[in-house]
Amino acid sequence: MSSKKEPQSQVPPQSKGSWSSFLKSIASFNGDLSSLTAPPFILSTTSLTEYSAYWAEHPSVFVAPAKEADPEKRALLVLKWFLTTLHQQYCSRSEKLGSEKKPLNPFLGELFIGKWLASPNSDVGETTLISEQVSHHPPVTAYAIQNEKHGVELQGYNAQKASFSSTIQVKQIGHAQYTITPPGSSEKEKYVITLPSLHIESLIYGTPFVELEKSTKIASSTGYVAKIDYSGKGWLSGKKNTFTASLYKASEGEKKPLYIVEGQWSDTFTIKNARTKEVVDRWVVKENPTTPLTLAPLEQQDLWESRRAWADVANNIVKGDMDAVSGYKSRIENAQRELRRVEKAEGREWERRFFNRIDEKDDDPLFQQLTNTLDLSGQLETDKTGGIWRFDPSRAAGAQPPYHKVGNEGLGLTQ
Numbered sequence: 231m232s233s234k235k236e237p238q239s240q241v242p243p244q245s246k247g248s249w250s251s252f253l254k255s256i257a258s259f260n261g262d263l264s265s266l267t268a269p270p271f272i273l274s275t276t277s278l279t280e281y282s283a284y285w286a287e288h289p290s291v292f293v294a295p296a297k298e299a300d301p302e303k304r305a306l307l308v309l310k311w312f313l314t315t316l317h318q319q320y321c322s323r324s325e326k327l328g329s330e331k332k333p334l335n336p337f338l339g340e341l342f343i344g345k346w347l348a349s350p351n352s353d354v355g356e357t358t359l360i361s362e363q364v365s366h367h368p369p370v371t372a373y374a375i376q377n378e379k380h381g382v383e384l385q386g387y388n389a390q391k392a393s394f395s396s397t398i399q400v401k402q403i404g405h406a407q408y409t410i411t412p413p414g415s416s417e418k419e420k421y422v423i424t425l426p427s428l429h430i431e432s433l434i435y436g437t438p439f440v441e442l443e444k445s446t447k448i449a450s451s452t453g454y455v456a457k458i459d460y461s462g463k464g465w466l467s468g469k470k471n472t473f474t475a476s477l478y479k480a481s482e483g484e485k486k487p488l489y490i491v492e493g494q495w496s497d498t499f500t501i502k503n504a505r506t507k508e509v510v511d512r513w514v515v516k517e518n519p520t521t522p523l524t525l526a527p528l529e530q531q532d533l534w535e536s537r538r539a540w541a542d543v544a545n546n547i548v549k550g551d552m553d554a555v556s557g558y559k560s561r562i563e564n565a566q567r568e569l570r571r572v573e574k575a576e577g578r579e580w581e582r583r584f585f586n587r588i589d590e591k592d593d594d595p596l597f598q599q600l601t602n603t604l605d606l607s608g609q610l611e612t613d614k615t616g617g618i619w620r621f622d623p624s625r626a627a628g629a630q631p632p633y634h635k636v637g638n639e640g641l642g643l644t645q
Contacts (some may be wrong), residue, residue, distance in 0.1 A: 239340060272438075273555075274323075274331030275544035277536040281333070281340040282361035282373035284318040285384055285406070287520035289346045289357045289377070296349035296380040296410040301419075305454035306477055306489055306501070308408060308421050310511065313458070314476065317515050320428065320440040321471065329437040330430065334540055336363035336371065337566050337641075338580055339601075341633060342536045344523040348379075355379030359523065360626060364585050365616040366566070370404070372585045374621035381411040385396035387585075387619040388425055398430040401610050407597070420451045422600040426460060430472075441470060442495070449603040451596050454488075455480045460495075470590035476504070480603055532631030533641055562641055568638065583633050584625050 286292045291314050295307040304524040324330045342361040348354065354377070361373040364387065372387040386406030393399050402425035409420050426442045442460035449455050471494045476487035489510070493499025501511040525531070531538040539562065546554035572578060590610060601610070612618055 248619055256269050272329070272332055273547050274327075274333045275540075275547050276331075277334040277336050277340065277342070277540055278325075278369070279336045279340050279361045279363055279371055279536050281319070282342065282375070283359055283370060283523050284322070285315050285373070286346065286357055286359065286375045287318050287523070288314055288421070288518060289354045289521055290352060292357065292375075292384075293354055293377050293380040293382050294527075295408075296377075297413065299413045301412070301450075301452040302454065302477075302488060304410075304412060304419070305421075305448075305450050305452065305456065308450070309448060309456040309458075309475060309489075309491065310513065311408075312423060312503065313473075313491065313495055313499060314454075314513060314518070316442070316471075317497075318520065320442060321496040324437075324439040328438050328484055329432075334536075334543065335369065336366075336536070336620050337539070337562055338363055338366040338570075339583065339634060339636075340539060341532065341534050341583065344525045346521050347524050349521075353379075360584050360621070362582060364582050364587075364619050368614055368616065369616045370619065372619040372621070374584065374626070376515055383407075383409045383621075385409075385621045386423070387615060389615045391614060400428050400430075402427060403614050405606075405610070418596070420596045420600065421448050422597065422604060422606075424604060426458075431462070442473070447604050449480070449600040451600060453480050453530065454478070455603065457484055458491075471493055473499070487578070494557050530631075532633050533562055534634050535631070539641055563639055584622060584629075585619045586622050588620055593618060593620075621643055 288311075291311045294311065295304045296306045296582060298307055340363040342359070344359050346357040346359075348356045356379070357375060357377040359373065359375050361371060364370050364372045369390050370387055372385075374383065374385040378381045384406060385433065388402050388404035391401045391403060393401075404425060406423040406425070407420060408423065409418055410416050424446045426446045427444045428440050428442050429439050430437055430438045441462040445457060445459045447455060447457050454477060456475060456477045458473055460473050462470055462472065472493075473493070473495055475491040476484055477489040477491075478484050478487045487504040490502045490504045491499055492502075493513075496515065498512070498514045500509050501513075502509050525537065526535075528538050528541065533539060537544075542558040543555055543562075546552075546558065569580070590612060610618065622626045
């Protein structure tokens with residue numbers, strides 16, 4: 231018999247009934263997580279549009295590849311940057327809140343806009359974020375993160391498909407593109423990044439947390455590929471959030487790695503030169519604090535920006551007033567339904583503020599090259615993301631709120 235001590239349930243006594251009902255409801259679930267009605271104690275005050283910020287909460291690591299002249303080392307720095315984002319993307323919320331919470335389901339046209347300010351003791355410069363909900367059915371969030379000083383851009387989009395098989399399984403659909411102009415070059419260099427699958431652990435105890443699984447890849451236009459294999463804690467041994475990664479030349483294959491990275495994406499990992507076995511770098515999450523994202527004051531935000539749009543809902547989640555939460559959510563949802571009804575009657579589609587939908591065949595040659603390297607042809611599942619979404623810089627140039635012509639009635643708000 232195992233002597234392993236089981237975790238204590240964190241379900242409040244008054245919520246045990248609703249939590250049991252919730253677990254039963256997901257046992258036969260297959261579809262969009264946002265359609266699930268979760269018990270109040272597991273609700274988050276944060277919208278999914280905010281999750282895009284997790285990509286760049288270490289701005290100096292985000293721009294580091296743009297300062298490296300050697301293409302092999304650049305590819306390694308891109309891999310390192312990606313690995314440093316995993317703790318923020320998939321672990322920081324459960325650490326802060328005690329467990330993973332169900333985020334607010336963004337409405338079509340919702341925006342989250344901010345920037346990481348330039349530090350006086352650093353040459354990183356300012357990094358900006360634009361995140362927009364470009365589709366509601368299916369739910370899709372697109373984002374663009376830019377650092378003009380170093381010529382670095384990350385853009386991408388993602389949707390999620392969930393199912394239940396002993397726990398919630400989530401397949402992330404979409405991809406990210408990291409683009410730089412290397413030192414001494416006028417040609418852009420691109421990296422295409424696939425997104426990890428995940429599942430939710432510790433559901434029965436009411437303390438859900440994310441565990442990554444399977445593998446993802448990063449392909450570079452300079453011919454390098456990184457592969458990351460994820461493995462959670464086993465029944466008998468191992469540590470949670472474990473991974474191994476390798477960087478290799480696409481022409482030589484993964485059996486001839488240049489670098490090996492091992493450890494826990496939520497804690498510590500080391501980078502070794504596979505040819506010399508030398509440890510060349512080490513990352514410790516606790517030793518690398520994040521840089522806070524700066525937002526406009528709430529009263530200066532556009533009504534379509536997440537924090538302002540959901541303010542009444544979030545405040546009442548904190549207060550525990552679920553009747554008020556339901557009422558404010560319904561106002562937004564009903565106003566959105568009316569917008570969709572009017573658009574359908576007039577034969578038009580909602581106009582995205584910062585992103586365009588394109589066909590796969592119309593994307594740039596570098597992207598086509600890299601999707602072939604990753605063997606993604608026909609696997610982008612554009613039917614589940616409403617297409618491929620690309621950032622339109624011309625729309626962002628000089629953009630100031632209000633971002634939408636639709637009045638307050640579009641959100642069911644009067645302020």
